[in-house]
Amino acid sequence: MGRVIAIVNQKGGVGKTTTAINLSSALGIFEKKTLLIDFDPQGNSSSGVGIERDNPNVYEALIGAISISDVIKSSPILETLDVIPSNMDLSGAEIELVKEYSREYKLKNIVDEVRDDYEYIIIDCPPSLGLLTVNALSASTDVVIPIQCEYYALEGVSQLLNTIRLIKKNLNKELNIMGILLTLYDKRLNLSQQVAKEVRRYFQKQVFDSIIHRGVKLSEAPSFGKSIFHYDIKSRGAKHYLALAKEVIER
Ligand SMILES: Nc1ncnc2c1ncn2[C@@H]1O[C@H](COP(=O)(O)OP(=O)(O)OP(=O)(O)O)[C@@H](O)[C@H]1O
Ligand SMILES: [Mg+2]
Numbered sequence: 001m002g003r004v005i006a007i008v009n010q011k012g013g014v015g016k017t018t019t020a021i022n023l024s025s026a027l028g029i030f031e032k033k034t035l036l037i038d039f040d041p042q043g044n045s046s047s048g049v050g051i052e053r054d055n056p057n058v059y060e061a062l063i064g065a066i067s068i069s070d071v072i073k074s075s076p077i078l079e080t081l082d083v084i085p086s087n088m089d090l091s092g093a094e095i096e097l098v099k100e101y102s103r104e105y106k107l108k109n110i111v112d113e114v115r116d117d118y119e120y121i122i123i124d125c126p127p128s129l130g131l132l133t134v135n136a137l138s139a140s141t142d143v144v145i146p147i148q149c150e151y152y153a154l155e156g157v158s159q160l161l162n163t164i165r166l167i168k169k170n171l172n173k174e175l176n177i178m179g180i181l182l183t184l185y186d187k188r189l190n191l192s193q194q195v196a197k198e199v200r201r202y203f204q205k206q207v208f209d210s211i212i213h214r215g216v217k218l219s220e221a222p223s224f225g226k227s228i229f230h231y232d233i234k235s236r237g238a239k240h241y242l243a244l245a246k247e248v249i250e251r
Contacts, residue, residue, distance in 0.1 A: 002035075002118040004111060005178060005248070006140040008164075011156050012127035014148040015183035016040075018218055019244075020124035021048040022237070023144075025227035026245030028080035032119040035072070038086035039107070039136050040126040046085035050076040050225030053087035061110050062093055062135075068110040077230050082118075094131050103131065104171055108139035120248075129163050137167045142178035144248075146212075147199055149185040149192040154199070178251050181244065183212040210244040212237070 007016045007023075017040070024036040038045040043053035051073055061071045061084070068084070075081040097103040111121060123136045137143065143164060147153050161177075168175045180203050186192045200207050212218075213236055221231035228237045 001115050002121055003142055004115065004121040004123065004140040005142045005144055006123045006125055006133075006136040007144050007146065008125045008133060008136065008160065009145055009147065009156075010127055010129045010133070010160060011148075011152075015146045015181075015212060016127070017042075017044045017048060017124050018222070019144065019146050019181060019183065019212070019241075020045045020122050021222065022218075022228050022241040023245055023248065024081060024120070024122040025049070025078060025229055026241050027120045027122075027248070028075075028078040029229060029242070030245060030249065031080060032249070033080055033117070034120045034122065035082045035084065035114065035118045036075070037084045037107075037111070037121060037123045039090070039123050039132060040086060041088050041091035042126070043085065043087045044222065045124040046083060046087070047225060048222035049081070049083055049227065051083050051085050053085055055087075055089075057089060058084045058086045059089040059093055062090075062106050063096070068113050072114070076225070077227055090132070097131055097135075104134050104138045107135040108172075111139045129160065134163075134167065134171070137164065137175060138171045140172070141174055142176050144178050144181055146181045146183045147195075148183050149189075149195040149199075149211075151191070153195045154202075177206060178248065179208045180206050181208050181210070181212065184214045185211045186214045208244060208247050210240050210247055212240050212244070 027034045217232045217235040218237040
C-alpha cells in the first residue's frame with residue numbers, strides 16, 4: 001500500500017503547493033506511480049500541473065456525488081503522475097461536513113479506495129487547521145511540514161504539532177511526521193541562515209537535509225502549468241526537489 005503524505009502548515013505562503021507539485025513530479029520522474037490530490041479550494045496545485053480547476057473535482061468525490069475513479073485525471077506532464085483537481089466548491093465542504101457522520105474520515109474513505117494503485121499519494125492542504133486539514137491528516141501515513149526561512153517562521157508550528165498529536169491520538173494512530181522542509185531560503189540573508197540553524201537545532205534529525213532556496217524559476221513554473229522539471233530542469237529548484245524526493249523515498 002502506498003504512502004500518503006500530507007503537505008501541511010496553516011501558515012499561508014510557505015511553499016506547500018510548490019512542494020506538492022514538485023515533490024509529486026519528482027517522485028513520478030523516479031518512476032514511482034504518484035497521485036497528487038489538490039485539497040485546497042484555491043486549486044493552485046491543479047493548475048500548477050496543467051489541469052483546469054473544472055469539474056469533476058475532489059469535492060464531488062468527497063460528498064459521494066461521483067466515484068473517485070471518475071475524478072482522477074492523468075497529468076499532462078508525466079505518465080507516472082495522476083491528479084485529483086480541486087476548486088472553490090471545496091470551500092463549502094468545511095461547513096457542510098460539520099453535521100455529517102464520521103466527518104473527519106471523508107477523504108480517508110475515498111483515498112483508501114485507490115491506495116493500492118499508487119506508491120505515493122501527495123495531499124496539498126489549505127492554509128488552515130480546519131476540517132479539510134483534519135481530513136487530510138486522518139487520511140495520511142506521513143506529514144511533511146514546510147517552514148519558510150523568514151520572519152515568524154516558527155509562528156503557529158507548536159499549534160500545528162499539537163494538532164498532529166491530537167489526530168494521532170484520536171483519529172489516526174498510523175500518522176508520522178516524515179520531516180520538516182526548509183523553504184524560501186535565501187543564502188544572502190543572515191535571517192535565512194539563522195532561521196535554518198534554529199529550526200535544525202530544535203527539530204534536529206526531523207529536518208530534511210535538502211533545503212529549497214528562493215528562486216524565480218520555482219515561482220514562474222506554475223503559471224505555465226509545469227513542474228520545475230518541465231520548466232527548467234537545470235535550475236537549482238529542480239536539483240533540490242529531486243534531492244528531496246530521494247530523501248522521501250529513503251525515509
Ligand atoms: N522556493 C521558492 N522560490 C520562489 N518562490 C517561491 C518558492 N516557493 C514558493 N514560492 C512562491 O511563493 C508563493 C507561495 O508559495 P505556495 O503557493 O507554494 O505556498 P502555499 O503554502 O501553498 O500557500 P497557501 O498557504 O496560500 O496555499 C507562490 O507565489 C510561489 O510561487
Ligand atoms: Mg497552497
